[in-house]
Amino acid sequence: MSKPRVLISDALSETAVAIFRDRGVEVDFQPALGKDKDALIAAIGEYDGLAIRSATKVTDKVIAAANKLRVIGRAGIGVDNVDIPAATAKGIIVMNTPFGNSITTAEHAIAMMFACARQIPKADASTQAGKWEKSKFMGVEITGKTLGIIGCGNIGSVVARRALGLSMRVVAYDPFLSEDRAADLGVEKVELDELFRRADFITLHTPLTDRTRNIISADAIAKMRDGVRIINCARGGLIDEQALRDALDSGKVAAAGVDVFVQEPAKENVLFGAPNVVCTPHLGASTMEAQENVALQVAEQMADYLTTGAVTNALNMPSISAEEAPRLTPFVKLAEQLGSFAGQLTETGVRRVRIEYEGTVAEMNTKALTSAALTGFLQPLLQSVNMVSAPAAAKERGIQVEETRREQHGAYETYIRLTVVTDKQERSVAGTVFADGKPRIIQIKGINMEAELSELMLYITNNDKPGFIGRIGTLLGENGINIARMQFGRDFEGGNAIALVSVDHKISPELMEAINRIENVQQVKPLVF
Ligand SMILES: NC(=O)c1ccc[n+]([C@@H]2O[C@H](COP(=O)([O-])OP(=O)(O)OC[C@H]3O[C@@H](n4cnc5c(N)ncnc54)[C@H](O)[C@@H]3O)[C@@H](O)[C@H]2O)c1
Numbered sequence: 301m302s303k304p305r306v307l308i309s310d311a312l313s314e315t316a317v318a319i320f321r322d323r324g325v326e327v328d329f330q331p332a333l334g335k336d337k338d339a340l341i342a343a344i345g346e347y348d349g350l351a352i353r354s355a356t357k358v359t360d361k362v363i364a365a366a367n368k369l370r371v372i373g374r375a376g377i378g379v380d381n382v383d384i385p386a387a388t389a390k391g392i393i394v395m396n397t398p399f400g401n402s403i404t405t406a407e408h409a410i411a412m413m414f415a416c417a418r419q420i421p422k423a424d425a426s427t428q429a430g431k432w433e434k435s436k437f438m439g440v441e442i443t444g445k446t447l448g449i450i451g452c453g454n455i456g457s458v459v460a461r462r463a464l465g466l467s468m469r470v471v472a473y474d475p476f477l478s479e480d481r482a483a484d485l486g487v488e489k490v491e492l493d494e495l496f497r498r499a500d501f502i503t504l505h506t507p508l509t510d511r512t513r514n515i516i517s518a519d520a521i522a523k524m525r526d527g528v529r530i531i532n533c534a535r536g537g538l539i540d541e542q543a544l545r546d547a548l549d550s551g552k553v554a555a556a557g558v559d560v561f562v563q564e565p566a567k568e569n570v571l572f573g574a575p576n577v578v579c580t581p582h583l584g585a586s587t588m589e590a591q592e593n594v595a596l597q598v599a600e601q602m603a604d605y606l607t608t609g610a611v612t613n614a615l616n617m618p619s620i621s622a623e624e625a626p627r628l629t630p631f632v633k634l635a636e637q638l639g640s641f642a643g644q645l646t647e648t649g650v651r652r653v654r655i656e657y658e659g660t661v662a663e664m665n666t667k668a669l670t671s672a673a674l675t676g677f678l679q680p681l682l683q684s685v686n687m688v689s690a691p692a693a694a695k696e697r698g699i700q701v702e703e704t705r706r707e708q709h710g711a712y713e714t715y716i717r718l719t720v721v722t723d724k725q726e727r728s729v730a731g732t733v734f735a736d737g738k739p740r741i742i743q744i745k746g747i748n749m750e751a752e753l754s755e756l757m758l759y760i761t762n763n764d765k766p767g768f769i770g771r772i773g774t775l776l777g778e779n780g781i782n783i784a785r786m787q788f789g790r791d792f793e794g795g796n797a798i799a800l801v802s803v804d805h806k807i808s809p810e811l812m813e814a815i816n817r818i819e820n821v822q823q824v825k826p827l828v829f
């Protein structure tokens with residue numbers, strides 16, 4: 301099998317290159333390619349993986365051209381430069397490195413706070429210009445001042461600890477911050493307006509979402525203390541730049557430290573030249589340490605996925621650790637086969653898919669297994685779907701997905717049952733993995749049977765009457781179709797029976813018709829696995 305190929309299209313530390321090579325992944329390091337969208341679109345079709353920072357914009361056009369791509373790895377946190385819905389729809393995993401640059405970015409926010417408190421950049425420029433303007437650069441102490449943190453996640457929490465160490469009071473606004481976590485951190489959880497009212501310094505650490513866009517607006521600034529100082533080392537767009545410019549001009553905001561801009565690279569910006577603004581070119585994550593961390597992590601995560609199927613820090617797919625990947629693999633295959641079995645038999649509108657995990661499989665990563673089952677289920681309906689895109693594709697089609705887990709077990713040590721509820725009926729199929737690691741079907745529509753699935757099969761339901769087995773065998777034989785295996789099950793003598801027949805050749809539509817005409821046959825369907 302050929303080695304997977306990865307393109308690095310941004311300025312990642314070369315540590316990533318070495319890791320990919322060590323892990324048996326071919327790598328092309330082209331740090332300028334991310335800035336040339338046409339060249340990226342022309343090249344991307346060759347690669348299984350794309351490793352980026354923030355300069356590469358992975359648009360829907362790039363994704364449309366990415367015919368082999370299986371994973372996009374962001375060496376950093378924010379993935380606003382990746383069209384995740386387009387990647388998901390195409391079955392491409394998007395992963396990031398959520399912790400590798402948190403400390404570095406928090407330190408940049410603290411550095412910005414000091415720069416704003418003591419006008420360090422301006423004082424530096426003036427001093428080096430030979431002006432010695434000692435009285436011009438009066439600062440403020442930060443000790444005893446109140447820092448308002450908006451967004452108290454990974455970076456916000458590090459900022460909080462550093463600020464407490466600097467003897468500041470810290471208030472935080474974050475709808476997802478629990479009282480317990482706030483107490484552990486030593487911060488006071490407050491509502492946004494209270495933060496605006498009380499903070500001497502405000503620092504932003506949220507992602508850019510519909511709720512956070514322009515969270516610092518002209519209205520918000522009006523609610524703040526006169527002489528407030530504002531820091532943004534999170535994302536451009538959290539601050540209304542014109543409103544901040546007006547407030548810096550009027551002196552309402554005494555200073556602002558801005559690392560991120562609505563339009564990047566920011567070659568021009570309404571904030572440039574404003575009084576007491578300190579700007580850096582999106583340097584939050586730019587330390588040797590953070591760049592080593594994120595390059596190493598992204599390369600390890602991507603190489604793991606491409607070579608072992610382990611999934612870490614994916615934003616559009618449940619995680620699968622390297623340790624659990626081998627144990628999970630036969631169950632992924634089983635779940636996918638059960639899904640495929642049910643999908644191929646389903647002809648009417650699907651309302652619900654219920655997946656029950658019983659026994660040891662219930663302790664495994666059932667999210668991943670459910671994604672596999674949905675993949676198998678949707679594959680007969682959709683051109684291309686995989687474990688990344690299947691849950692979203694099911695949701696889009698209004699299919700409800702239910703998952704239940706029971707750790708005790710019955711006759712089988714472990715099994716998965718998948719039930720499809722359509723407009724007309726409910727049909728279930730169950731299977732297990734035996735000690736040989738091979739998946740087996742153990743029950744169809746409540747009828748017990750043990751069958752291994754093979755590439756070409758016939759699913760036949762019939763009335764349990766003598767003569768059926770002989771007739772089907774003769775008919776297939778007369779038409780040159782070799783039977784590899786045949787398994788039967790029935791609910792009771794003379795009741796409903798099911799046959800699963802593995803055949804060596806594809807069955808023509810005419811022969812299907814002929815099988816359908818055999819006495820007592822209720823339904824016959826070809827299945828492909
Ligand atoms: N400047 C840089 O170079 C740089 C470097 C790293 C990260 N970042 C950015 O910093 C930001 C924070 O990163 P993180 O790792 O701390 O993320 P995180 O997910 O750990 O924390 C974000 C926090 O924001 C909170 N939040 C979400 N919506 C909110 C809202 N409406 N109001 C208040 N809080 C809200 C969340 O609950 C969460 O606690 C991200 O935007 C990231 O992209 C920038």
Ligand SMILES: O=C(O)CC[C@@H](O)C(=O)O
Pocket residue numbers: 353354375376377378379401582584585586
């Ligand atoms: O890669 C960078 O330099 C910026 C990273 C930062 O914005 C992030 O979200 O991790």
